[in-house]
Amino acid sequence: MNISTNFDSGSIRVVNDTDVMNIQLEIAKDNNACTQQWFHFHLQTQANINHKIRIINAGKCTFATGFDDYQVIASYDQETWFRVPTVYLGNELHIEHAPNESGIYYAYFVPYSSARHQQLISSSQMADICNVKSLGFTSHKQSIDLFKIGVDKNGKKKKVWVIARQHPGETMAQWFAEGLIKKLLDNSPMSHTLLESAIFYIVPNMNPDGSILGNHRTNSNGKNLNRQWHEPAQVESTEVFHVQQAMKESGVDLFIDVHGDEEIPYSFMMASGASNSTKESLNSFKNNFEKASPNFQSKYDYDTHKETFGTRCCGSTCTGKSTFSKATDYVEHHHKCLSLLLEMPFKELDDTRGALEFNPHHKFIEMGKAAIVPILAHIKE
Numbered sequence: 001m002n003i004s005t006n007f008d009s010g011s012i013r014v015v016n017d018t019d020v021m022n023i024q025l026e027i028a029k030d031n032n033a034c035t036q037q038w039f040h041f042h043l044q045t046q047a048n049i050n051h052k053i054r055i056i057n058a059g060k061c062t063f064a065t066g067f068d069d070y071q072v073i074a075s076y077d078q079e080t081w082f083r084v085p086t087v088y089l090g091n092e093l094h095i096e097h098a099p100n101e102s103g104i105y106y107a108y109f110v111p112y113s114s115a116r117h118q119q120l121i122s123s124s125q126m127a128d129i130c131n132v133k134s135l136g137f138t139s140h141k142q143s144i145d146l147f148k149i150g151v152d153k154n155g156k157k158k159k160v161w162v163i164a165r166q167h168p169g170e171t172m173a174q175w176f177a178e179g180l181i182k183k184l185l186d187n188s189p190m191s192h193t194l195l196e197s198a199i200f201y202i203v204p205n206m207n208p209d210g211s212i213l214g215n216h217r218t219n220s221n222g223k224n225l226n227r228q229w230h231e232p233a234q235v236e237s238t239e240v241f242h243v244q245q246a247m248k249e250s251g252v253d254l255f256i257d258v259h260g261d262e263e264i265p266y267s268f269m270m271a272s273g274a275s276n277s278t279k280e281s282l283n284s285f286k287n288n289f290e291k292a293s294p295n296f297q298s299k300y301d302y303d304t305h306k307e308t309f310g311t312r313c314c315g316s317t318c319t320g321k322s323t324f325s326k327a328t329d330y331v332e333h334h335h336k337c338l339s340l341l342l343e344m345p346f347k348e349l350d351d352t353r354g355a356l357e358f359n360p361h362h363k364f365i366e367m368g369k370a371a372i373v374p375i376l377a378h379i380k381e
């Protein structure tokens with residue numbers, strides 16, 4: 001038996017791997033910060049015998065309550081991913097599983113690799129209306145890539161900005177971004193109509209360093225990028241710095257910041273700002289999104305879960321709002337536009353929980369595609 005993490009977004013600490021029925025692991029901290037939640041490892045072992053994997057420090061992780069009713073993701077071929085029976089018991093996460101093959105990957109959620117990101121660039125740039133440019137480079141010399149979709153000859157179109165994966169472990173955010181990009185480039189009548197009135201600026205991965213390192217929430221310098229927007233350091237949080245510069249150049253008419261939530265088993269949206277027109281725009285956006293996507297809902301969000309969920313990822317009521325340290329607050333304040341936070345769940349949605357769901361990331365690709373419906377309705381408002 002051998003457990004390895006020496007690959008893109010690999011992360012776990014082996015405590016004991018001598019007994020297949022008592023494999024003991026620990027979730028590691030982000031490379032330069034105290035956050036710990038993401039894991040992704042490969043197990044090489046004997047196929048078709050039962051294994052019991054104990055993640056013994058789950059209860060000490062940043063979003064420990066996120067492990068309640070949560071099921072680990074696995075794959076043999078890194079293409080098809082499925083949930084495996086998981087129990088959160090006595091502050092430990094227990095996985096009981098007999099793999100069909102001698103090699104298997106386990107992860108917190110379906111990884112989105114750097115290789116797939118490069119493929120997305122290669123295929124998207126083939127479209128005449130898509131231009132991928134590098135805004136700058138991270139501390140680990142990775143490119144911060146901006147997908148500009150649409151042509152705006154006289155500068156009159158609405159500027160729609162979408163950023164994903166400020167928190168690198170929230171990989172569903174990049175699956176969503178991939179769906180949105182592919183939809184915009186599919187030559188469908190609705191995409192055409194939308195691109196007649198709007199131009200898109202999409203950053204599918206805000207945090208490439210954290211992604212490759214297997215961090216959950218921070219970049220290689222230990223910075224939580226969604227707390228840096230009030231004053232992004234040119235070196236330590238250069239990802240935010242470069243995106244802000246590009247936003248200043250283009251302007252912003254609609255902004256969506258895409259995340260994953262560890263605790264709430266639903267996709268939901270919140271808006272920055274408290275004016276009545278913001279609330280109206282948010283409600284109409286949510287209604288249109290709900291009609292377009294079976295995986296979006298408007299009943300549950302951070303506010304309705306206030307009692308149940310003590311720890312917030314990026315909700316509207318988080319501290320830091322007054323200083324505009326979060327992307328949505330910063331953009332709403334500086335660009336005076338509808339500024340939305342989209343959260344999508346690590347857990348199964350309530351009504352599908354219990355079933356061993358295949359390819360749970362596919363629903364987020366579909367949500368990305370469906371998002372053009374509420375976006376179109378909003379810019380026509």
Ligand SMILES: [Zn+2]
Pocket residue numbers: 167170259260313314
């Ligand atoms: Zn987040």
